Amino acid sequence: MDKKAVILDIPVDIYTMDQAVERLTKDTIARKRDFVVTANAEIIMMAQTDADYKKILCERCDLVLPDGAGTVWAGNYLGYDVPERVAGYDLYVNLLEKAAQENIGVYFLGGKPGVADAAAKKAKELWPSLNVAGCRHGYFKPEEDLEIVKEINASGAGMLFAALGAPKQEKWLDAYSSQLAPSLLMGIGGSFDVLSGNVKRAPKWMQDARLEWLYRLLKEPSRFGRMLALPKFVLEVRKYRKKSPAA
Ligand code: UDP
Secondary structure (H helix, E strand, O other): OOOEEEEOOEEEEOOOHHHHHHHHHHHHHOOOOEEEEEEOHHHHHHHHHOHHHHHHHHHHOOEEEEOHHHHHHHHHHOOOOOOOOOOHHHHHHHHHHHHHHHOOOEEEEEOOOOHHHHHHHHHHHHOOOOOEEEEEOOOOOHHHHHHHHHHHHHHOOOEEEEEOOOOHHHHHHHHHOOOOOOOEEEEOOOHHHHHOOOOOOOOHHHHHOOOHHHHHHHHOHHHHHHHOHHHHHHHHHHHHHHHOOOO
């Protein structure tokens, strides 16, 4: 299973949610490394102007998943068959459920002080058998990096979820990937904020109508600048179709 949709030069793995959860759980149990990026349109656009980030997505990570309606649209528009979105938050929650079932320790790194702990508390309510091996907030200095890596390794966690925002989380995971013991390394953006209840996700009908971006914009108008990446993404993908091998 190694089909990829190449979107603006980023090779996105064509996986369904179920396939992603199955592979990542299996690999973690087998202690096989998976460095995962859930690539939404914003991330793909960031990679267009950030060569280091592009290299991480193209060469360094093990799985790039189609996060968001924009990425799924682009894949299909470019002639690939991308069946569904594998949203970072949903994947995170599904993996926590599996981790609880399979007795895999998880580590929560990121968010404002207290948020990872609140997310862990909520996760324990939802899956009482879950082993949250450690939590740490995401506001630290580079001098603290190695101590954090040590702490994560000492926790025995098999899955590390880093919520530092993109591209910071992927750059941090990439920089320490060879020193980090957990099998799964995954950036999850603002997911601790959502799980802890600090930030609400769009209602299901808005998600189904592909309007989650509108909900986030209404809730956090300061995101407007960042969201300009979305129309730019559409324009770039339209241009890209002319040179897409699959179109
Ligand atoms: N964050 C962090 N350390 C930082 C910068 C950000 O832990 O130095 C956290 C922030 O508290 C928030 C998350 O990273 O929980 C980023 O959330 P956002 O919704 O912006 O993520 P994205 O849109 O990239 O998924």
